[in-house]
Each structure stands twice: as structure tokens, then as C-alpha cells.
Amino acid sequence: KQEVTQIPAAxxxxxxxxxxLNCSFTDSAIYNLQxxxxxxxxxxxxxxxxQSSQREQTSGRLNASLDKSSGRSTLYIAASQPGDSATxxxxxxxxxxxxVIFGPGTSLSVIP
Amino acid sequence: xxxxxxxxxxxxxxxxxxxxxxxxxxxxxENMFWYRQDPGLGLRLIYFSYDVKMKEKGDIPEGYSVSxxxxxxxxxxxxxxSTNQTSMYLCASSSGTGGDTQYFGPGTRLTVL
Numbered sequence: 001k002q003e004v005t006q007i008p009a010a011x012x013x014x015x016x017x018x019x020x021l022n023c024s025f026t027d028s029a030i031y032n033l034q035x036x037x038x039x040x041x042x043x044x045x046x047x048x049x050x051q052s053s054q055r056e057q058t059s060g061r062l063n064a065s066l067d068k069s070s071g072r073s074t075l076y077i078a079a080s081q082p083g084d085s086a087t088x089x090x091x092x093x094x095x096x097x098x099x100v101i102f103g104p105g106t107s108l109s110v111i112p
Numbered sequence: 113x114x115x116x117x118x119x120x121x122x123x124x125x126x127x128x129x130x131x132x133x134x135x136x137x138x139x140x141x142e143n144m145f146w147y148r149q150d151p152g153l154g155l156r157l158i159y160f161s162y163d164v165k166m167k168e169k170g171d172i173p174e175g176y177s178v179s180x181x182x183x184x185x186x187x188x189x190x191x192x193x194s195t196n197q198t199s200m201y202l203c204a205s206s207s208g209t210g211g212d213t214q215y216f217g218p219g220t221r222l223t224v225l
Contacts, residue, residue: 043202043216102155
């Protein structure tokens with residue numbers, strides 16, 4: 001059974017710092033991996049989607065990498081801003097592509 | 113832009129009431145999903161649907177049922193609400209091509225007293 005974990009559970013950094021969020025999954029037979037952002041009391045917004053054949057995806061200050069063999073993904077945020085404060089979740093889609101397993105999330109706080 | 117809307121942002125119901133949560137998407141997506149999100153437990157899949165009148169159980173279907181009479185609308189039903197169903201409920205949709213991202217609604221915070 002696929003399990004997804006995220007480290008750290010919470011992170012507080014000063015504005016301007018570069019940071020890395022980590023995601024691990026136990027079953028490497030995945031279809032894709034996504035990173036989402038969730039603001040307090042709101043729904044999820046998709047940030048990046050990496051197909052299983054890809055190694056990384058970039059969008060603005062965000063870069064996500066995928067290493068299927070080791071069961072890991074990282075989300076790199078460059079030059080963090082207070083507006084980046086949110087919970088970041090990674091989600092793995094298995095080969096029965098309709099089932100998505102979410103990690104518990106990392107709560108990020110960027111201090112001005 | 114894809115838009116997924118949920119009928120209520122906040123809902124308060126009493127134990128034993130029948131509760132309907134509605135979700136509508138405007139992108140002609142085949143797949144629709146209902147999750148609940150609880151602190152420390154993350155997002156858990158309740159039910160999903162591949163097509164109109166189709167439904168599949170997720171990881172925690174007990175105490176819930178669903179209805180999909182039209183492609184754009186997916187309803188979650190709590191037949192007899194209980195306090196342990198107090199939670200944030202999130203609806204999502206995705207295209208049927210496989211591997212597409214899921215688009216989420218804003219969520220419904222349900223409190224059962």
C-alpha cells in the first residue's frame with residue numbers, strides 16, 4: 001500500500017531565504033507526482049505536476065524534482081516571500097491513475 | 113480556468129440529520145472526487161466517479177453515499193450525520209485522459225452537533 005510522508009511537518013524561515021520541502025513515497029510504481037498549495041480554510045491549488053518519465057518541473061520560483069528509484073521528490077522555493085506562507089502537500093498517483101495518495105503536508109511560514 | 117464550486121463554505125447540522133454536499137465543475141471533466149481532510153490524518157478519499165451514474169468507493173466510504181445524475185454535478189450524502197463526520201470536505205475533478213491534475217473546490221467545513 002502506497003504511503004506518502006513529508007518532512008518537515010512545519011518550517012519557519014525569514015523572507016528571502018531559499019528552501020526545500022521533502023516528500024517520500026514507498027511504492028515507486030507511480031504515474032505522476034503533484035505538489036499542491038493549501039491556504040488556511042481553503043481548497044488545494046495545483047503547483048507542479050511531474051510525470052513518472054520526467055525528472056523535474058519548474059514554474060517561476062518553484063522547482064520540483066522526482067527520483068522514482070529512491071521514492072523521493074523535493075520542492076525548491078527560491079527567494080521566499082511572506083505570500084508563500086501556506087501548507088504544501090505532495091500527492092502521488094498510482095498506476096491505477098484515478099487513485100491519488102496525499103502526504104500530510106508541510107506548513108510553511110515566511111517571516112517578513 | 114477550471115472552476116469547481118461547492119454549495120456551502122460552512123455548514124452546521126445536528127446528529128441524525130440527512131446532509132447533502134453539492135459539487136459542480138464547469139470543465140466537462142469525467143472524473144470527480146470527494147475527500148475529507150482532518151488534522152493529523154490528511155486527505156482521505158471517500159468516493160469517486162468516472163462518469164455519470166458511475167461511482168466507486170474510496171478509502172473511507174462508511175456512512176456516506178454519492179450521486180452523479182449529471183456529468184457536472186457530484187453530490188455527497190450523509191444519510192444520518194454523526195459527530196465524527198465533522199470535518200472539511202473537499203471536492204475535486206479531473207479529465208478522463210489519465211494522469212491529469214485534480215482541480216479542487218474551496219471546501220465545505222461541516223460541523224455536526
